Amino acid sequence: MPGLMLLDTPSLYFRAFYGVPESVTAPDGMPVNAIRGLIDMIAMLVREHSPGALAACMDADWRPAFRVAAIPTYKAHRVAPGGGEEIPGTLAPQVPVIERVLDAAGIARVGVPGYEADDVMGTLAVRARGPVDIVTGDRDMFQLVDDTRPIRVLYTAKGVKNLQVVDEAAVSARYGVPGRRYADFATLRGDPSDGLPGVPGVGDKTAADLINRFGALEALIGALDGGEGGDGLTAARRARLSAARDYLRVAPAVVQVVRDVPLPDLDLSLPLRPRDPEALDALAGRYGLNGPLSRLSEVLFEAPGASGG
Template identity: 75%
Template sequence: MPGLMLLDTPSLYFRAFYGIPESMTAPDGMPVNAVRGLIDMIATLVRGHSPDEIVACMDADWRPAFRVAAIPSYKAHRVATGHQEEVPDTLVPQVPVIEQVLDAVGIARVGVPGYEADDVIGTYTARAAGEVEIVTGDRDLFQLVNDDQPCRVLYTIKGIRNLQVIDEAEVSAKYGIPGRAYADFATLRGDPSDGLPGVPGVGDKTAAALVTRFGSLDAMLKAIDEGVTDGFPAGSRLKLGKARDYLAVAPAVVKVAHDAPLPEVSIARPSAPRDPERLVALADRYGLDNPLNRLLATLAP
């Protein structure tokens, strides 16, 4: 399925960090498990899917102000100090190395001030003229699945070599909802991992039943206003009614942006390194010869 491949880069390097021992080090002893793991992930993805275009999407802001203003608890439990995300000490110095490697290889690395990687992915998806594959371990991006485009998620829950392909049918099978209704479903049930409370008393089954019955959150709220009772249990109506304040702001937090101001950069898959000398220096400095050689071999025409 050649087309555009969008990498949820933070999701991938966190997975690499936790999946590969920290005993994988540079010549000076610095752990490079996340760096090496991400390089090998990209090589595997390119070899298996042959995208025409590829973007490493980044978190320029992991906790955007517009989401915190709507729901102050958004990711609050992950804050270390100030606005800094709690990240393992041995991962922190690897992120700049990842960025330098991507730049030297020539893989577009895109982050937008004030937005998360998810929003970069959402905007590229909205602008894409053809097929899109999103590589992530984050269920939030299931909301972008669209068979008409087509856009599908390559879900890393079982590993990069055993990707779970998420299309509309798979969303329906997993959650019992229409294939494009994941954002409204997630808004109703909440997500403790992101600090989203959801509607009190509404779990997965109730959220799925409501989304299936009405099709959207807006339609549910309209039904409450119009006094609809058919297929709308009184308990659910009461719970949603009490949560109107939350439901007025939550969609802006849950739904990924489709209008982030993307920079003008080439997203074509490189066939040769953009900066060979810099790449050699990075390979020597961090002991990355083998993974980089594997990646370059997959990129070569």
Template identity: 65%
Template sequence: MLLDTASLYFRAYFGVPESVRAPDGTPVNAVRGLLDFIARLVQDHRPSALVACMDADWRPAWRVELIPSYKAHRVARETAAGPDEEVVPDTLAPQVPVIEQVLDALGIARAEAPGYEADDVIGTLATAATDPVDIVTGDRDLFQLVDDARGVRVLYPVKGVGTLAAFDAAALRERYGVDGPGYATLAVLRGDPSDGLPGVPGVGEKTAARLLAAHGDLPGILAAVEDPRSGITPAQRRRLREAIPYLAVAPTVVRVARDVPLPELDATLPGAPRDARRTAELAERWGLGGSLERVLDALARAAH
């Protein structure tokens, strides 16, 4: 099981009241919410291995170089040296180091890579896996990794993580009319305002799916643009031609990397905390209470 950790702790932050605080009054709603997510996931799915994938760089320079608008609206402050700072709620940012400390004390593996997003870490681990993989994320971009032949599916939170929509190839085709690889092209054509991807004007999700169904892939669509017999409407033909500079670079930006250099990691699901003393200290310092107890109980049960 691969966790898109930032996606999940953002959901936890907005789903758990900020009145959930540590003894000193510091909000810990994202920390406790994420722990509750993990407890439920372990309880319901009993993964043999679990990796919390992190964003070492949420807006990699190599993606921005190709499409400067990539996540530009999320930049809080541009820095002359080092990565841009992301807009993060004031009371969430201090919780992220606590989340990392708790995961490390528990012995839940964390993985990140300089210059890459969590999506790329997930893509690399999913590609290298020899066992079936569940990816837990609220980011539809990772639908492109769905692969029935390799047992890779996406668990998409619908309500908390108690209600998850499982996306295999059949579910993707039913919902979007494409398979995993086709979803990346659909995302390129449709665009995504939340990521600063303009897409092709006038080509929404359904039109993109129809173009892919008729012409197979992006090269097939672009070939059809130059074929007067292809059935592409004059308006679509014009818009696709005008979008060729964007379409030349967008696939590289949207496509999840699958060859990220990662350090060796032990992803085995721990049956007990790796550092029990540190876990207890963090529980007391941050008032993690029942949330941490539920994780510990779920880990112990999954180990037997």
């Protein structure tokens, strides 16, 4: 059954940037590896998964203030000396072009001030009335998997050509916790890539054991607040968790994906024709994108039932 496909666009264009050589350039010599790679990724995803709707989700704010207020180290190691996100110099000029290509093609591009792409995806996923596939390399999205909807993650750790389908069974098999508890698990374990310290001395195995024992992070904190006795915590674990009590109270605001982002009115249906054909042709010529855009057109604009293109 065709459903909604949500693209973690920053995750994908970073993967494209590192996966396609910088020697791939526009006629004027500007590197376009991320642009071309992302367009080809989208074409392949649509061709192989046939979604009924599509949204390219963006980071309108890659390091939201509410997350930094909770944990100041959040993504701090990725802040450029002059402020903003530190990204490769040859990638930065490609991002605005990616946005122009998506807009001209008519693919919904969604970003909301004050929120990350993760939060946009979370909100769209829980609002959807049918199946949802989330294409991302970010494990934080595992907290959204839900077999009853179904919501699943198409995980790009091994590349877009070798997607790993992550459902509730996959989360349980890999981490030993239900998907709905992945955020609690990640809070305890931490994530150095996001500057999330976790609880010192608590790794994957201990985090899973604690979540399974108490059911949720809130119940674990309640056990700490209740004092010793009857909760099954060893003295060593209690000491570690008690020392991290302040962290445990604020970290969920950082780890949990927001599911009620104020979204604008959106049309997520696949475009049957380019929104702006002239702009798309101009972009193809200016940046040498004829091949990738032809492949994208084949799966979007020349599909059965499409008119124009």
